[in-house]
Amino acid sequence: MDINIKNMVCQRCVMVVSQIFSEAGIEVENVQLGKVTTTEVLRDETVKQVNQQLKRVGFEIINDAKSRLIEKIRNASIDYVYQHSGEHEENFSDYLTGKLNLDYPYLSTLFSSIEGTTIEKHLINLKIERVKELLVYDEKTLSEIAWELGYSSVAHLSGQFKKVTGFTPSYYKKLGEQKRKSIDKV
Template identity: 40%
Template sequence: MKLYIKYMVSNCCKLMVKNEFNKLGIKISRIELGELEVKQKISLRQFDKIRSVLKKNGHELMEDKKSIQIEKVKAAIINTIHYSDELPEVKFSEYLSTKLECDYTYLSNLFSEVTGTTLQQFIIVHKIERAKELIIYNEMSLKEIAFKLHYSSLPHFSNQFKKITGLSPVFFKSLKKKKRIALEQLIENQKLK
């Protein structure tokens, strides 16, 4: 049985969910961002406990198809941008359509309808957050970061970075105290818009 969990956006979230399910005596056979699979049948009482535990930890059990689809989209984007070494060589629209076996226009419209933000904006915000992380590591030049995140040029990357953060990448790099946003908080901020 597959369960879909809203706001499960990081490896820390996965670990917390796994631990909570273990405490409830429910064995997880597979866990990914936003979803997990259990082999056993879950009773109504267990479902109530799961909902309660998830809510206590800032997550939600999703049961409607639109929300599930949106979480799949978010998980695919987050996994690809934050946890993959390389972004796909194809455009995100093509990548998402193929990965989720769904028309991109439908996904984009549904995403905007449910979240109140565009799918493209969600992708950009996550790419910039990933860029901030790479700048903090100080192992790559800004040009290499722009290339890694599939920007057409360094000026294009710099313009988007400044539009999202209010700072140029060069200025951000020069700051003594560089500030990143936790993925969970990034999702929460986008929820409030």
């Protein structure tokens, strides 16, 4: 049985959700971002109890098909930004179409109508949060960060960063951690 979970955005989320299912005595086959596969079909009462536990830590079972698709778009966006560093040979629309096996115009229209922003703006916001993270860690140059996130140049990255945050990357680096958002808030 596949169960879709809202706000699962990192490996810690996977661990927390796995623990909740384990404590409920539910055997899981697989847990990945946004999805839990159980070895058996669960009773409605069990699903309700697990959902209560999930809500206590900021997650939620998604029942609506459109909401599930939005969550898949969000997870694919995170995967594209965080897992495919420097491998942005295909553009995001092609990546998303291939990952979800649906036409990009449909995905884009659905996302915009439900989220109130475009997929492109969501992706830019994710990239900027990633840039913030990398700036705070201070392990890479701005050139390396630009390449890793698929920007055509440092100037393009800097311009987009300033447009979104109001700060230059170098000024932000001085500010540090206080201005970062949690990835599930993007």
